[in-house]
Amino acid sequence: xxxxxxxxxxxxxxxxxxxxxxxxxxxxxxxxxxxxxxxxxxxxxxxxxxxxxxxxxxxxxxxxxxxxxxxxxxxxxxxxxxxxxxxxxxxxxxxxxxxxxxxxxxxxxxxxxxxxxxxxxxxxxxxxxxxxxxxxxxxxxxxxxxxxxxxxxxxxxxxxxxxxxxxxxxxxxxxxxxxxxxxxxxxxxxxxxxxxxxxxxxxxxxxxxxxxxxxxxxxxxxxxxxxxxxxxxxxxxxxxxxxxxxxxxxxxxxxxxxxxxxxxxxxxxxxxxxxxxxxxxxxxxxxxxxxxxxxxxxxxxxxxxxxxxxxxxxxxxxxxxxxxxxxxxxxxxxxxxxxxxxxxxxxxxxxxxxxxxxxxxxxxxxxxxxxxxxxxxxxxxxxxxxxxxxxxxxxxxxxxxxxxxxxxxxxxxxxxxxxxxxxxxxxxxxxxxxxxxxxxxxxxxxxxxxxxxxxxxxxxxxxxxxxxxxxxxxxxxxxxxxxxxxxxxxxxxxxxxxxxxxxxxxxxxxxxxxxxxxxxxxxxxxxxxxxxxxxxxxxxxxxxxxxxxxxxxxxxxxxxxxxxxxxxxxxxxxxxxxxxxxxxxxxxxxxxxxxxxxxxxxxxxxxxxxxxxxxxxxxxxxxxxxxxxxxxxxxxxxxxxxxxxxxxxxxxxxxxxxxxxxxxxxxxxxxxxxxxxxxxxxxxxxxxxxxxxxxxxxxxxxxxxxxxx
Amino acid sequence: xxxxxxxxxxxxxxxxxxxxxxxxxxxxxxxxxxxxxxxxxxxxxxxxxxxxxxxxxxxxxxxxxxxxxxxxxxxxxxxxxxxxxxxxxxxxxxxxxxxxxxxxxxxxxxxxxxxxxxxxxxxxxxxxxxxxxxxxxxxxxxxxxxxxxxxxxxxxxxxxxxxxxxxxxxxxxxxxxxxxxxxxxxxxxxxxxxxxxxxxxxxxxxxxxxxxxxxxxxxxxxxxxxxxxxxxxxxxxxxxxxxxxxxxxxxxxxxxxxxxxxxxxxxxxxxxxxxxxx
Numbered sequence: 008x009x010x011x012x013x014x015x016x017x018x019x020x021x022x023x024x025x026x027x028x029x030x031x032x033x034x035x036x037x038x039x040x041x042x043x044x045x046x047x048x049x050x051x052x053x054x055x056x057x058x059x060x061x062x063x064x065x066x067x068x069x070x071x072x073x074x075x076x077x078x079x080x081x082x083x084x085x086x087x088x089x090x091x092x093x094x095x096x097x098x099x100x101x102x103x104x105x106x107x108x109x110x111x112x113x114x115x116x117x118x119x120x121x122x123x124x125x126x127x128x129x130x131x132x133x134x135x136x137x138x139x140x141x142x143x144x145x146x147x148x149x150x151x152x153x154x155x156x157x158x159x160x161x162x163x164x165x166x167x168x169x170x171x172x173x174x175x176x177x178x179x180x181x182x183x184x185x186x187x188x189x190x191x192x193x194x195x196x197x198x199x200x201x202x203x204x205x206x207x208x209x210x211x212x213x214x215x216x217x218x219x220x221x222x223x224x225x226x227x228x229x230x231x232x233x234x235x236x237x238x239x240x241x242x243x244x245x246x247x248x249x250x251x252x253x254x255x256x257x258x259x260x261x262x263x264x265x266x267x268x269x270x271x272x273x274x275x276x277x278x279x280x281x282x283x284x285x286x287x288x289x290x291x292x293x294x295x296x297x298x299x300x301x302x303x304x305x306x307x308x309x310x311x312x313x314x315x316x317x318x319x320x321x322x323x324x325x326x327x328x329x330x331x332x333x334x335x336x337x338x339x340x341x342x343x344x345x346x347x348x349x350x351x352x353x354x355x356x357x358x359x360x361x362x363x364x365x366x367x368x369x370x371x372x373x374x375x376x377x378x379x380x381x382x383x384x385x386x387x388x389x390x391x392x393x394x395x396x397x398x399x400x401x402x403x404x405x406x407x408x409x410x411x412x413x414x415x416x417x418x419x420x421x422x423x424x425x426x427x428x429x430x431x432x433x434x435x436x437x438x439x440x441x442x443x444x445x446x447x448x449x450x451x452x453x454x455x456x457x458x459x460x461x462x463x464x465x466x467x468x469x470x471x472x473x474x475x476x477x478x479x480x481x482x483x484x485x486x487x488x489x490x491x492x493x494x495x496x497x498x499x500x501x502x503x504x505x506x507x508x509x510x511x512x513x514x515x516x517x518x519x520x521x522x523x524x525x526x527x528x529x530x531x532x533x534x535x536x537x538x539x540x541x542x543x544x545x546x547x548x549x550x551x552x553x554x555x556x557x558x559x560x561x562x563x564x565x566x567x568x569x570x571x572x573x574x575x576x577x578x579x580x581x582x583x584x585x586x587x588x589x590x591x592x593x594x595x596x597x598x599x600x601x602x603x604x605x606x607x608x609x610x611x612x613x614x615x616x617x618x619x620x621x622x623x624x625x626x627x628x629x630x631x632x633x634x635x636x637x638x639x640x641x642x643x644x645x646x647x648x649x650x651x652x653x654x655x656x657x658x659x660x661x662x663x664x665x666x667x668x669x670x671x672x673x674x675x676x677x678x679x680x681x682x683x684x685x686x687x688x689x690x691x692x693x694x695x696x697x698x699x700x701x702x703x704x705x706x707x708x709x710x711x712x713x714x715x716x
Numbered sequence: 717x718x719x720x721x722x723x724x725x726x727x728x729x730x731x732x733x734x735x736x737x738x739x740x741x742x743x744x745x746x747x748x749x750x751x752x753x754x755x756x757x758x759x760x761x762x763x764x765x766x767x768x769x770x771x772x773x774x775x776x777x778x779x780x781x782x783x784x785x786x787x788x789x790x791x792x793x794x795x796x797x798x799x800x801x802x803x804x805x806x807x808x809x810x811x812x813x814x815x816x817x818x819x820x821x822x823x824x825x826x827x828x829x830x831x832x833x834x835x836x837x838x839x840x841x842x843x844x845x846x847x848x849x850x851x852x853x854x855x856x857x858x859x860x861x862x863x864x865x866x867x868x869x870x871x872x873x874x875x876x877x878x879x880x881x882x883x884x885x886x887x888x889x890x891x892x893x894x895x896x897x898x899x900x901x902x903x904x905x906x907x908x909x910x911x912x913x914x915x916x917x918x919x920x921x922x923x924x925x926x927x928x929x930x931x932x933x934x935x936x937x938x939x940x941x942x943x944x945x946x947x948x949x950x951x952x953x954x955x956x957x958x959x960x961x962x963x964x965x966x967x968x969x970x971x972x973x974x975x976x977x978x979x980x981x982x983x984x985x986x987x988x989x990x991x992x993x994x
Contacts, residue, residue, distance in 0.1 A: 045718065181825065
């Protein structure tokens with residue numbers, strides 16, 4: 008039966024107007040439905056996705072035509088709008104995408120729509136992530152829900168699901184339950200039975216939520232709701248009370264008090280003294296000897312012992328088994344990195360394999376990034392090594408090893424001048440890493456003497472990265488963008504007269520990346536940063552103003568907006584003090600800081616720096632005093648927290664702490680001691696002198712913050 | 717109409733439904749519905765006695781969809797809980813707990829936004845719901861003007877609904893001792909609906925359009941408030957909407973306006989403005 012005939016039959020010739028329109032123009036009608044343009048007559052007060060889901064359910068009992076047409080239309084709709092800005096100004100694209108992807112997730116027949124979504128797995132976070140605000144505006148959540156329920160025999164997303172359960176940096180708390188859904192639906196020999204890994208996921212999520220509460224990144228009430236919901240849903244999905252009781256009795260006492268209370272409300276009081284059993288349940292435990300064994304095996308590998316690789320494989324398999332079922336990959340990644348580094352020149356492929364596996368598990372760990380870069384260099388894939396090192400430096404501006412890795416990768420790519428600039432910068436910033444820097448410097452000097460002079464990187468920068476073809480998992484656009492961001496960073500390390508050409512190239516590459524993916528926030532952010540570094544703050548402001556709210560209001564963009572306004576005032580200095588000018592500069596920073604913990608300490612420095620470009624008025628002095636007071640307080644409370652040693656800080660707090668440390672390094676008088684309060688007069692010369700470096704650390708903070716938003 | 721609807725929807729998305737159902741109500745938050753941020757002219761119901769009861773009708777199918785539950789099971793739990801409440805029995809603690817779990821998922825992880833909730837007063841609805849008959853849901857749908865619940869147009873054999881009944885004291889207040897955030901609905905508070913007639917500001921009432929065109933002398937009152945947490949102990953009745961929405965909506969609208977204008981001549985000017993062509 009044709010679609011038109013199916014519609015006629017279902018509604019006896021009087022269908023709602025949207026359905027014949029859909030038969031005539033499927034994609035256009037979907038756009039009008041999802042954007043809520045279409046007027047549905049007496050049904051109009053209902054949400055359009057609910058109407059469409061009702062129709063899809065109803066038609067499924069009549070025939071296949073509507074379901075197939077809807078699947079095809081959804082696939083075409085996704086393709087059409089993914090790389091276009093057509094929805095930007097239709098209002099709230101996040102709601103539109105939320106509705107569309109929710110429909111894909113909830114309809115039964117969706118092979119075509121699923122296929123196009125899977126093809127975009129590497130871009131989803133950048134395209135849909137910025138649109139996601141909460142559970143009611145959650146296109147990214149529905150995207151991953153579609154992938155979770157359509158995994159089939161594919162196990163490649165296991166690490167992703169665990170990263171959701173563990174609320175890795177950048178994962179929203181309300182996405183924790185999607186991680187559990189992914190673990191429920193993933194392939195494996197235990198599919199079809201009670202899964203201990205899913206039960207472990209519930210516990211991991213509760214612990215991760217508690218960690219967010221401890222870090223003051225999440226309210227207790229919200230955390231409790233998310234934890235309880237996850238537990239209730241998962242328990243209902245596996246209706247085996249005895250199994251849950253056994254898990255709970257065995258694991259409850261390993262939890263902190265708060266998550267134990269949250270989950271006890273669902274699972275009841277644990278019986279730790281007389282734990283209940285469940286046949287077939289074998290909750291994996293870490294082996295206390297793993298650390299020792301890993302060290303011994305690493306030594307054997309270094310000595311090329313014949314049995315070492317076999318022992319390594321056995322240990323890694325044990326740890327993989329544990330990581331996949333318990334969701335704790337910390338020991339696995341540590342061993343993978345340790346053993347990868349211990350392998351000799353003949354085994355560099357294996358070293359890369361292990362490093363890559365560690366990196367896939369823990370991208371929030373700088374150790375996995377540096378191990379991967381070293382392994383990539385060892386197998387001669389310099390271009391990928393450079394791409395990873397460049398991103399690693401952006402993610403971890405506080406990590407000295409990654410900084411040296413970048414210099415090494417640049418050197419191996421033949422970009423010797425840039426390698427030298429990176430090394431000099433790393434030497435200034437990380438004196439504690441002097442030995443590694445010296446070793447790399449020696450290699451660089453040798454390379455320079457062999458090649459005469461530094462490579463002229465005025466040639467095409469993408470070609471400059473040997474290794475010819477980009478790897479299959481990384482699109483050309485992504486690689487171009489990586490190069491653009493690298494050039495941006497390298498330009499900042501060069502003398503003023505050498506910057507322009509790098510920035511021009513970075514701008515051209517960013518333009519190309521935006522053309523390829525017009526909604527990609529990374530590419531847009533790069534364009535704005537290039538304009539700022541080219542001293543074109545007005546153009547940057549115009550570009551930000553042209554962006555839809557869901558991008559322009561994001562903390563990194565707000566902070567960049569503030570940077571641009573600061574640049575404008577400094578360029579016009581001296582400016583007569585006006586409160587409104589100061590507010591215009593500082594408010595976007597405050598807004599960014601209120602939404603992003605890593606940026607929360609940034610605004611006073613911007614305020615202070617803005618006042619250096621102003622004159623006149625008692626209010627100016629007040630503004631300066633206020634900024635100094637807030638900065639000193641932030642530095643002091645950060646020092647207290649570090650002295651208290653409250654364990655590994657959450658990533659955002661670590662970034663904030665690093666930034667405050669850099670500010671103190673550049674402006675020492677801010678580190679006030681008792682009775683010794685910094686004054687504006689004592690700070691002003693340093694603020695001027697360190698202006699470029701302060702710009703650089705602000706930018707590094709903003710760049711790093713985008714990975715943990 | 718498409719263009720008008722598009723602009724209206726845009727306003728709703730940005731100014732009325734920008735937050736999540738789980739947001740803690742904060743009148744100053746940017747994501748709080750404008751309905752409750754600029755509510756000075758809408759305070760006809762602010763002094764409503766907290767013991768007065770409100771009634772909210774929800775689609776059980778939608779609750780099931782958002783809470784990953786099976787609608788038949790959900791209905792069975794809700795029926796048991798509702799019967800318990802109406803008969804003052806306490807026999808369904810297990811069902812009540814299970815239903816409550818699902819209601820929490822529906823309102824939390826289920827992804828509801830923070831749009832204002834349209835409600836009726838028990839004072840009106842009691843005539844049908846005090847002792848609910850088999851067809852109560854059809855009657856209540858018509859009397860509350862819920863034209864979106866039309867089973868045929870949605871390809872559903874029936875629309876299972878649940879009625880929540882709860883005291884007005886549960887509705888948020890502007891402050892601890894401030895007025896109750898119960899407001900007269902305006903056209904800006906929900907999706908454009910042919911079954912909605914705005915009552916003039918200051919009239920002291922919101923009047924539901926009776927879809928059946930029955931021309932009842934006293935249309936049921938309606939109001940709206942910020943979303944609150946619905947729990948199993950608020951469930952009063954479960955029913956099924958099986959009848960189609962009458963096709964004479966334009967007539968019903970004219971009859972409704974005539975009835976409310978008769979009761980309050982001040983309405984005439986507004987009615988002529990909105991429906992003068994009918």
